[in-house]
Amino acid sequence: MEYNPTYNPFSLKGKTILVTGASSGIGRATAIECSKLGAIVIITGRNSERLQQTYDSLYGLGHLQIIADLNNLEDLTSLVNQVPILDGVVNNAGIAKTQPISFIKEEDLQKIFATNTFTPILLVKQLLRKKKINKNASLVFTSSVSAIKSDLGNSVYGASKAALQSYVRYCARELAPKSIRANSIHPGMVNTPLITGGAHSDDDLQTDAQKYPLGRYGRPEEIAWSIIYLLSDASAWITGHSLIIDGGISTLI
Amino acid sequence: MDLQEFVAHFAEQFEETDASVFTPQTKYHELEEWSSLIGLSIIAMVDEEYDVAIKGNDVKSSVTIEDLFNIVKERA
Numbered sequence A: 001m002e003y004n005p006t007y008n009p010f011s012l013k014g015k016t017i018l019v020t021g022a023s024s025g026i027g028r029a030t031a032i033e034c035s036k037l038g039a040i041v042i043i044t045g046r047n048s049e050r051l052q053q054t055y056d057s058l059y060g061l062g063h064l065q066i067i068a069d070l071n072n073l074e075d076l077t078s079l080v081n082q083v084p085i086l087d088g089v090v091n092n093a094g095i096a097k098t099q100p101i102s103f104i105k106e107e108d109l110q111k112i113f114a115t116n117t118f119t120p121i122l123l124v125k126q127l128l129r130k131k132k133i134n135k136n137a138s139l140v141f142t143s144s145v146s147a148i149k150s151d152l153g154n155s156v157y158g159a160s161k162a163a164l165q166s167y168v169r170y171c172a173r174e175l176a177p178k179s180i181r182a183n184s185i186h187p188g189m190v191n192t193p194l195i196t197g198g199a200h201s202d203d204d205l206q207t208d209a210q211k212y213p214l215g216r217y218g219r220p221e222e223i224a225w226s227i228i229y230l231l232s233d234a235s236a237w238i239t240g241h242s243l244i245i246d247g248g249i250s251t252l253i
Numbered sequence B: 001m002d003l004q005e006f007v008a009h010f011a012e013q014f015e016e017t018d019a020s021v022f023t024p025q026t027k028y029h030e031l032e033e034w035s036s037l038i039g040l041s042i043i044a045m046v047d048e049e050y051d052v053a054i055k056g057n058d059v060k061s062s063v064t065i066e067d068l069f070n071i072v073k074e075r076a
């Protein structure tokens, strides 16, 4: 048998994929990598300048960018109305704030859960109700290793991501009759604006990165590639799964 | 903004070290009880008490409590 260079079950050719949080970090890399693998991508974020930068980096034609603050129900509804029928949704927008237990502010608690947990749930609800999710579609949710393991000062973030992980398993079960799959990914520390300039100093981050069995933090593309696997038909029989992508850090604790 | 009060808030984040140890000149990284969790608590305390966002890099680069106070005062 001759080798067929066009054979590729991991391809996203012909798929239309919505990526939230596409104006930065993991979402931006995911949008770009999806476009490289043939997908039409609908990218969304709040910051128009950075979303435009992502848009300008996409390969191929037919992509769409939509500005939306997903915590605002009007924006969310307008986004859902504008998107075409989707074969994949990457629920990736998220925020983090480090706060030791005794300093948790109610305001931050509300905002972190709203962004990381409630918004993806409401987005999927609306997409389903408006029949924007195709048969055989794949939903991917960016959770975190923080949902499974603990790191100092991140209890609210971890809890918001654990709630999301649990929701994804329910999603997988309830949507299976429609042949829609749902999986979560759980990255360890990835070099994006989310982790820099916060409560951890650059020195602390460097020291922490050395604790990773693979010796470094992740790159956004390395997360994108796992998301793409879950979006592609290569993962057609995987649903309700939590995929850890963390350079081995969760083997240590 | 009051320096003595800042020192008192700083001291409150410690369990073992006696409050009398803390002065504006205290080099806090050298305290035996100093830890990364206390560093995170200092950042959160500054957020709560002074509504100022300081960063891990500020806590790392400051030497004395007064150094950190000056950063907070500047941004208040």
Ligand SMILES: NC(=O)c1ccc[n+]([C@@H]2O[C@H](COP(=O)([O-])OP(=O)(O)OC[C@H]3O[C@@H](n4cnc5c(N)ncnc54)[C@H](OP(=O)(O)O)[C@@H]3O)[C@@H](O)[C@H]2O)c1
Residues within 6 Å of the ligand: A020, A021, A022, A023, A024, A025, A026, A027, A044, A045, A046, A047, A048, A050, A068, A069, A070, A071, A092, A093, A094, A095, A096, A115, A142, A143, A144, A145, A186, A187, A188, A189, A190, A191, A192, A193, A194, A195
């Ligand atoms: N970096 C890591 O180490 C790491 C590890 C594990 C999991 N994660 C998760 O990975 C996801 C992406 O993180 P990242 O590292 O790429 O962070 P990032 O660079 O800070 O990007 C976050 C993205 O989320 C968007 N976003 C936040 N709040 C939003 C809102 N209310 N409405 C619409 N968009 C909103 C931002 O949009 P604008 O910038 O346009 O406002 C941005 O595009 C997050 O869910 C995060 O929790 C990250």
